[in-house]
Amino acid sequence: MSDKQINQHKALAILKKGESLGDYSIQLDETKVEALDAMLLRKNGIPLPDELVYYADEDIQFDDDAALTEEDLEHGKLVRVVHANVKIDNEIADWIHDSKIDLDVLLSELIQAFYQKRKAS
Numbered sequence: 001m002s003d004k005q006i007n008q009h010k011a012l013a014i015l016k017k018g019e020s021l022g023d024y025s026i027q028l029d030e031t032k033v034e035a036l037d038a039m040l041l042r043k044n045g046i047p048l049p050d051e052l053v054y055y056a057d058e059d060i061q062f063d064d065d066a067a068l069t070e071e072d073l074e075h076g077k078l079v080r081v082v083h084a085n086v087k088i089d090n091e092i093a094d095w096i097h098d099s100k101i102d103l104d105v106l107l108s109e110l111i112q113a114f115y116q117k118r119k120a121s
Helices: 008-016 035-043 070-074 090-098 103-120
Strands: 004-006 024-026
Touching: 004 008, 008 024, 008 035
Parallel strands: 004 024
Antiparallel strands: none
């Protein structure tokens, strides 16, 4: 890595031009950046702390939110997401990792199958 030091704002300008930060060393200063810019920095490996991020509420466009309809509710277009803590032993955890199993999909399918079986009883 070169000893060319830049701050987060210069890093953003370089990234937005589609260029690499490989030749630079990033030295964060106290200047805050917008949330979307913070995401770009973090995506490119620059660990920007939360206290350097600001949100401009006036820039948020709420008109992109689709209105919910009765049809959405009736036909299951909306789903409820639940979080669970599942205790597993190390061997199973390793198997899940090695097999690249998506636990969200697996648990969703297992719960659905269990529910359908119980409902049919």
